[in-house]
Amino acid sequence: MNKFLLACIAALFTWNLQAQFWSEVDSDFPTESTGISRFSIVDENVAWGIGYNGINPENNIQQFSKTTDAGSTWNAGSIAVGNTNLGIGDIAAIDGETAFIAVYPRIAGQNGGVWKTEDGGGTWAKISQTEFTSNGSFPNTIHFFDADNGVVTGDPVNGNWEIYTTADGGSTFTPVPAANIPAPQTNETGYLAQNTASGDSIWFTTSTGRIFHSTNRGLNWNVYQSPISDFGGSEVSGDISFADASKGILQTNVAILYSTTNAGQTWTQIVTSGTGTPYGDNIAYLPFTSYIVSVGSDPNFAGSSYSVNDGVTWVNIDTKQHVDVAFLNTSAGYSGGFTSDTNTTGVFKYVGDVLSAGDEFAFAKAISLYPNPTRNELNISGTDRVLNLELFNLSGQSLKVFQPSHSLSLEGLPTGLYLLKITTPLGMQSLPVLKN
CATH class of the missing domain: 2.130.10.10 (YVTN repeat-like/Quinoprotein amine dehydrogenase)
Known part of the structure; x- marks a missing residue:
């Protein structure tokens, strides 16, 4: 199995665990x-x-x-x-x-x-x-x-x-x-x-x-x-x-x-x-x-x-x-x-x-994405400032770099699971995004 996919699955598991x-x-x-x-x-x-x-x-x-x-x-x-x-x-x-x-x-x-x-x-x-x-x-x-x-x-x-x-x-x-x-x-x-x-x-x-x-x-x-x-x-x-x-x-x-x-x-x-x-x-x-x-x-x-x-x-x-x-x-x-x-x-x-x-x-534990799953629009909360946003697929391929913002659009992307890398002044956090 692809190493990046393994890492993504691990990230998803950790994300759910932290939600407890x-x-x-x-x-x-x-x-x-x-x-x-x-x-x-x-x-x-x-x-x-x-x-x-x-x-x-x-x-x-x-x-x-x-x-x-x-x-x-x-x-x-x-x-x-x-x-x-x-x-x-x-x-x-x-x-x-x-x-x-x-x-x-x-x-x-x-x-x-x-x-x-x-x-x-x-x-x-x-x-x-x-x-x-x-x-x-x-x-x-x-x-x-x-x-x-x-x-x-x-x-x-x-x-x-x-x-x-x-x-x-x-x-x-x-x-x-x-x-x-x-x-x-x-x-x-x-x-x-x-x-x-x-x-x-x-x-x-x-x-x-x-x-x-x-x-x-x-x-x-x-x-x-x-x-x-x-x-x-x-x-x-x-x-x-x-x-x-x-x-x-x-x-x-x-x-x-x-x-x-x-x-x-x-x-x-x-x-x-x-x-x-x-x-x-x-x-x-x-x-x-x-x-x-x-x-x-x-x-x-x-x-x-x-x-x-x-x-x-x-x-x-x-x-x-x-x-x-x-x-x-x-x-x-x-x-x-x-x-x-x-x-x-x-x-x-x-x-x-x-x-x-x-x-x-x-700080990363406070960062949240909503609504998630989403059809198109995605919002980011938990940080006052976003420096960089980059979307990856599960193969580790970079699909899109967004302008720094607390909201973004996934319009045009097929349904599926993605990973959004969020960079803030305090560090970087990658979170899963499900588009339906």
Whole structure:
């Protein structure tokens, strides 16, 4: 067989292999249509998630699921907090045995707070009886920077945000003085699980479109106005994620993106391109990279996609319903799905090699051709600049050199398989093209 043909077949195989991104596995929740609303990834092997009712989110679920084998298998369990009407809002895992949850009141007269498990989720205990007991107390988010240091944030009470920090593994929580936190605006609240962190920095979002930011593990806070008016409203909502202490992304429910390079103080709208689109629910930076994954669960706007250039160019992964998304690094990442009667769904585990920090060919993985197959017209996305385009047949013969462009025509060529060599300022990539 012709060597060039062998190389082309190998290229096609590699191209298809790189397209693999998620592997869906059973979340082990016992009820069909149970989703995972929040992940907490500990390391390459351990991750926890909390469940919610995918048919009617108002129906309370007190359940978690956990993996200790890098996402291959998940084991679900109940979260017994002494009152089946309390809601499970957020989770922060320390290891395979230890995790904290922020618990919120769903009806008047209840008290939430922070619960902890030290036996892998078998039992849960309220670790402080003195916090979040005021009328109106409502815990929203919890995050642990390490096994000892954590912060839990709640809605304003009596005109001040209710925020506590711990430095002893949650045995005691200390209220952050009101003087250390910018005052809330009228009727401003936080939202369940809407926080993100990088190093010692942490951010949470509010109902007036503001972003609260601490650089010292929650001891002192600043606040910035975002480009949107509400991070959790019925008409307007959004999600944020940060790659490091400065670089972040904001995604709205209609897939408009904004970027920041100063920790959220100012934002610039991103003009997106590519064969994919960001979605409207959750978004996650891979820490300390330019790689981002976006997901959506709305049946009319469901799917997942990724960008390798800070949200400028997008490649679509699938059109399945995805809920939360979280990445530890370029190897460990998860997205929430929904259980089914097949016992094979519920968690999307990242299994691809698309998001490889330090990969000098990462730019090529973002380059896409569409539509492909095509009748005549072919478009190129994933690169801002094209230097050269050359079309080959499977015998290695050069058929045509095109003017550098992001679109070209195959009119006049017979149906069949071709190879398009694309040269950019970052390198060269050859992709198969099927004309029909």
